[in-house]
Amino acid sequence: SAVISQKPSRDICQRGTSLTIQCQVDSQVTMMFWYRQQPGQSLTLIATANQGSEATYESGFVIDKFPISRPNLTFSTLTVSNMSPEDSSIYLCSASGTDERANYGYTFGSGTRLTVV
Amino acid sequence: AQTVTQSQPEMSVQEAETVTLSCTYDTSESDYYLFWYKQPPSRQMILVIRQEAYKQQNATENRFSVNFQKAAKSFSLKISDSQLGDAAMYFCAYRYKGAQKLVFGQGTRLTINP
Numbered sequence: 513s514a515v516i517s518q519k520p521s522r523d524i525c526q527r528g529t530s531l532t533i534q535c536q537v538d539s540q541v542t543m544m545f546w547y548r549q550q551p552g553q554s555l556t557l558i559a560t561a562n563q564g565s566e567a568t569y570e571s572g573f574v575i576d577k578f579p580i581s582r583p584n585l586t587f588s589t590l591t592v593s594n595m596s597p598e599d600s601s602i603y604l605c606s607a608s609g610t611d612e613r614a615n616y617g618y619t620f621g622s623g624t625r626l627t628v629v
Numbered sequence: 630a631q632t633v634t635q636s637q638p639e640m641s642v643q644e645a646e647t648v649t650l651s652c653t654y655d656t657s658e659s660d661y662y663l664f665w666y667k668q669p670p671s672r673q674m675i676l677v678i679r680q681e682a683y684k685q686q687n688a689t690e691n692r693f694s695v696n697f698q699k700a701a702k703s704f705s706l707k708i709s710d711s712q713l714g715d716a717a718m719y720f721c722a723y724r725y726k727g728a729q730k731l732v733f734g735q736g737t738r739l740t741i742n743p
Contacts, residue, residue, distance in 0.1 A: 542729075543729050545729075545730070545731075552718075552736075552738070553735070553736070554733045554734065554735045554736050555720070557730060557731075560729065602672060604672070604674065606674075606731075608729060617666075617676035617679050618676075618731060619676075620673065622671065622672055622673045623672035623673070625672070
């Protein structure tokens with residue numbers, strides 16, 4: 513299965529600033545997903561990113577706050593904009609391959625722990 | 630809408646014993662996939678096992694096996710011979726074959742007592 517390198521692994525940021533999280537996959541993947549996870553809780557999907565098209569955002573998440581780029585089939589970024597302490601969380605990216613590979617379960621990055629002060 | 634429910638927020642087991650984690654789901658679809666993921670303190674989500682809905686045979690991966698009851702919409706995970714390294718959050722997840730998104734349960738925190 514694909515391997516995803518996610519960085520940074522953690523960061524402490526000032527409120528009002530922005531942070532860009534990067535995910536690099538070692539193979540071409542069809543779709544990438546961005547999640548937010550509060551410690552000890554489940555994953556909440558932020559958006560789905562297809563290469564060459566606009567990301568699709570879930571209810572409660574907007575592009576101005578969480579702009580996503582997907583310039584090619586192996587890379588994606590998520591930016592957390594104009595941060596507030598409420599944005600403190602773990603952010604994870606995930607990838608699916610072709611339909612057949614997707615059936616074997618998605619691969620996840622190691623997560624970014626963001627603290628906003 | 631599809632939902633996944635894990636009714637056990639926390640479970641604990643003695644090392645070398647067997648533990649079963651519960652998961653139920655709600656869907657009107659007939660062709661889908663179910664997964665169990667493990668998330669240790671390192672935060673890395675690791676796929677433990679998967680089940681295809683059209684397969685009646687329960688999936689098995691070494692010490693991990695599932696009890697898939699399609700009619701009851703139940704998908705429990707059994708861990709045999711529990712090891713200290715099994716301590717983690719475990720998430721049950723569902724994906725309809727015609728969709729890309731995974732739907733996750735709330736998670737079960739598993740503690741292994743030495």
